[in-house]
Amino acid sequence: MSNEILNYDKVAEASLAKAKRDGAETMWDRKAAQKTQCGFGEAGVCCRICAMGPCRVSPVPGKGAERGICGANADTIVARNFARMIAGGASAHSDHARDIVHAMHATKAEGPFKIRDEAKLRRISAEWGIEGADTKETYALAHELAEMALGEFGKPFGTQRFLKRAPQARQDVWEREDIAPRAIDMEVTTLMHSTHMGCASDYESIFRRGMRTGMADGWGGSMIGTEFSDILYGTPTAKASSSNLGVIDKDQVNILIHGHDPNLAEMIVLAAENPEFIEMAKAKGAKGINIVGMCCTGNEMTMRHGIKIAGNFYQQEMCIITGAIEAVVVDVQCIFPALPALAKKYHTRFISTSEKAKIAGDMFIKFSEATGLDNANEIIKIAVENFPNRDASKVEIPDIKQDTLVGYSVEAIIDHLDKVVNTNTSDAMGTVKPLTDVIYAGVIRGAAGVVGCNNPKVEHDYAHVTVLKELIKRDVICVVTGCAAQAAAKAGLLTLEAKEMCGRGLKEVCERVNIPPVLHMGSCVDISRILHLVNLCADVKGIDPALLPVVGIAPEWMSEKAVAIANYVVGSGINTYLGIIPQVLGSPNFTKLMTEDCQEFLGAHFVFEKDPLVMVDKIMVDLEDKRTALGI
Ligand code: XCC
Ligand code: SF4
Missing domain, CATH: 3.40.50.2030 (Rossmann fold)
Known part of the structure; x- marks a missing residue:
C-alpha cells in the first residue's frame, strides 16, 4: 500500500494507514495485485470483439503478428477499441439525460418532481421552436418539451437541435465533415455496428464516426442532461460550500450521495429536510442529518444546494474508512463495485438504487420517478436507524476541509x-x-x-x-x-x-x-x-x-x-x-x-x-x- 503516488495528498496517507489498521482493502491493494498491466491492452492492440479471438497484434511494427485472424491490423483494432470507448461514454451521459427527461415528463405542480426554473423551460421551448412557448400552461409545456427531447434520442431524421447554438462557421465544419450528430441512440448503435467484426476497417472512417458519436454526447445527451436538470431543479447560482473529508461530521448522521443523476440526490436532500427525520436522528443521539456528496452527484448538489463535497473519485473508499458514514447511497457511474464489502468492515450501509447499476453486496432499493420521494424517505430512515451501530473506536475523520x-x-x-x-x-x-x-x-x-x-x-x-x-x-x-x-x-x-x-x-x-x-x-x-x-x-x-x-x-x-x-x-x-x-x-x-x-x-x-x-x-x-x- 505504500505508494509514492500518494505522497502529494496527506489526507490519503492518513486514511490509508487507517485502512491498513482496520484490515480494509483499498484500490491500492488491488492495483498492486494487478502487477504490471498488459502491454497489449495498454497499446490498444488486443481485440476480442469476435470469438475467433482474442487476437493481439504487435504494438511494435515488424515484430510479431501484424494481423488478427480476420486480417484486422493494429490501425483497425486500435480505432475500433477507441470508438467503442466513445460509444460507452456517450451512452452513459445520454442515458443519464434520458432519465432526467423522463422525470420532467412525470412532473406535476404538486411535486415532488416539478418545474423549478420556469423561465428556462420557456426559453428552451422557444429555442426548439415550440409554438406558444411563452403562453402555454407550465406543465403542458414541460410535457411537450420532454417528449420532444425524447425524440432527440431516437428520431429517424435530422440532427441534434442544440447544434444551432454554435456559430455558423462551426456548423459549416460539421456539415462539411459529416460529424453533425443525428439521434443519439442512432449514433451509438451505428458506431457499435461499424466496429462489429467484419465491418469498417478504415481507421480514419472509424475515427470520424466515433467523433460524430462523441458529438451526440456533447451537443445531445450532455446538453440535454444539463439544461433539463436546470429546468427541473433550478439553474445553479454562485454559492458557498465546503470540501474534503473533514465535512463529514462525527456528531451527525452522515449520508454520502455518490454517482451522477440528480433525480435521486434531489429527493434525498428534500427528504432529509423533513423535521420528523431530524427529530428521529436526535432521538438516536445524533445532532442532525449531514448529507455529503461525491463525484458528479456531489457537484450537482453543491451547485444547486451548497451540499458539502466529501471528495472526488479516488476518495470514495476513504469516506467509508472514516467509520462515520451511516449510509452510502448511489445511482450510476464511477461507483467502485468494491464499496459494499468495504462498508461491511464498518457499520456503513451501502444502498444501490438503479436497475442499470445494481451493485451486489448489500442493499438495493429501486428508485423510480413514480416513487422517488418514498424511496428517499426509506433510505434516510435506514441511515438514521443505523447511527447507534457506529463503532466510536473506528471513527477517524481527517480534520481537513476547505471553503x-x-x-x-x-x-x-x-x-x-x-x-x-x-x-x-x-x-x-x-x-x-x-x-x-x-x-x-x-x-x-x-x-x-x-x-x-x-x-x-x-x-x-x-x-x-x-x-x-x-x-x-x-x-x-x-x-x-x-x-x-x-x-x-x-x-x-x-x-x-x-x-x-x-x-x-x-x-x-x-x-x-x-x-x-x-x-x-x-x-x-x-x-x-x-x-x-x-x-x-x-x-x-x-x-x-x-x-x-x-x-x-x-x-x-x-x-x-x-x-x-x-x-x-x-x-x-x-x-x-x-x-x-x-x-x-x-x-x-x-x-x-x-x-x-x-x-x-x-x-x-x-x-x-x-x-x-x-x-x-x-x-x-x-x-x-x-x-x-x-x-x-
Ligand atoms: Fe467519474 Fe463524473 Fe470521472 Fe469523476 S470526473 S471519475 S467520470 S465522477 Ni466525470
Ligand atoms: Fe481477432 Fe478479427 Fe475477431 Fe478481432 S475481429 S478477435 S482481430 S478475428
Whole structure:
C-alpha cells in the first residue's frame, strides 16, 4: 500500500494507514495485485470483439503478428477499441439525460418532481421552436418539451437541435465533415455496428464516426442532461460550500450521495429536510442529518444546494474508512463495485438504487420517478436507524476541509459580468461580451476548461492542481467540472482569495467581477455548459470557436465518458490536452490522426502529455499562437 503516488495528498496517507489498521482493502491493494498491466491492452492492440479471438497484434511494427485472424491490423483494432470507448461514454451521459427527461415528463405542480426554473423551460421551448412557448400552461409545456427531447434520442431524421447554438462557421465544419450528430441512440448503435467484426476497417472512417458519436454526447445527451436538470431543479447560482473529508461530521448522521443523476440526490436532500427525520436522528443521539456528496452527484448538489463535497473519485473508499458514514447511497457511474464489502468492515450501509447499476453486496432499493420521494424517505430512515451501530473506536475523520465557491452556470457567469457592465456604454447586458473583451484585450491570455477524473496511474489531484495553478499564474482563466472541480475545491482554488495566485491581469478581473480565477461549472455532463460558454464568446465575434485562445484539459481522466468528452471538445474546435495517454499508441497512424492530421479537417487536435508542467508550456504556446493568428 505504500505508494509514492500518494505522497502529494496527506489526507490519503492518513486514511490509508487507517485502512491498513482496520484490515480494509483499498484500490491500492488491488492495483498492486494487478502487477504490471498488459502491454497489449495498454497499446490498444488486443481485440476480442469476435470469438475467433482474442487476437493481439504487435504494438511494435515488424515484430510479431501484424494481423488478427480476420486480417484486422493494429490501425483497425486500435480505432475500433477507441470508438467503442466513445460509444460507452456517450451512452452513459445520454442515458443519464434520458432519465432526467423522463422525470420532467412525470412532473406535476404538486411535486415532488416539478418545474423549478420556469423561465428556462420557456426559453428552451422557444429555442426548439415550440409554438406558444411563452403562453402555454407550465406543465403542458414541460410535457411537450420532454417528449420532444425524447425524440432527440431516437428520431429517424435530422440532427441534434442544440447544434444551432454554435456559430455558423462551426456548423459549416460539421456539415462539411459529416460529424453533425443525428439521434443519439442512432449514433451509438451505428458506431457499435461499424466496429462489429467484419465491418469498417478504415481507421480514419472509424475515427470520424466515433467523433460524430462523441458529438451526440456533447451537443445531445450532455446538453440535454444539463439544461433539463436546470429546468427541473433550478439553474445553479454562485454559492458557498465546503470540501474534503473533514465535512463529514462525527456528531451527525452522515449520508454520502455518490454517482451522477440528480433525480435521486434531489429527493434525498428534500427528504432529509423533513423535521420528523431530524427529530428521529436526535432521538438516536445524533445532532442532525449531514448529507455529503461525491463525484458528479456531489457537484450537482453543491451547485444547486451548497451540499458539502466529501471528495472526488479516488476518495470514495476513504469516506467509508472514516467509520462515520451511516449510509452510502448511489445511482450510476464511477461507483467502485468494491464499496459494499468495504462498508461491511464498518457499520456503513451501502444502498444501490438503479436497475442499470445494481451493485451486489448489500442493499438495493429501486428508485423510480413514480416513487422517488418514498424511496428517499426509506433510505434516510435506514441511515438514521443505523447511527447507534457506529463503532466510536473506528471513527477517524481527517480534520481537513476547505471553503469553496461553486455554482457558476453560464447564467451565473453572465449575471456577474452584468454587474460590471458600465451603464454609460452601449454594451448590452446579459451577454458574455465583457469576458470576450478582456481576452481580446490581452488582460487575460485565454481560457481553459479543466475536467475529468482521478487515475491511479498518476498522483491523485497533483496534475489537476498543478495545471490550474500554473495557468492562473499565467493569466489564463479556468473553468472546472467533475472530479477536477473537486480537486480544485480542495486545493483552495475556488475562492476569491485565490486571486493572489494569479498573474496581474487575471487578478484584476477577479477583483472587478468578484469571482474566483477557477470557476466551478458543475458535473461532467455540465461540460456542455463550457461548450455553450465558448460558443457564446465566439458568437460575440462571429467566428469559429476554433480560432479562440481556449483549450480543454483532462489531466487525470480514466472513464469512457472522458473519451467521449475529449472527442466532442475536439469536434467543437477546441484543442484537448490529455494527461493520461489513451490506449492508442499501438497504431502510429491512428495516433497521428488524433494528434496532428485531424487539425486539418476539424480545426483542432488532441495533445498527449503526461508531465503537467510541460503540458502548461505547450498550452501557453498554443494560446499565444491563437492570439497571434487573431491579431490580438
Ligand atoms: Fe467519474 Fe463524473 Fe470521472 Fe469523476 S470526473 S471519475 S467520470 S465522477 Ni466525470
Ligand atoms: Fe481477432 Fe478479427 Fe475477431 Fe478481432 S475481429 S478477435 S482481430 S478475428
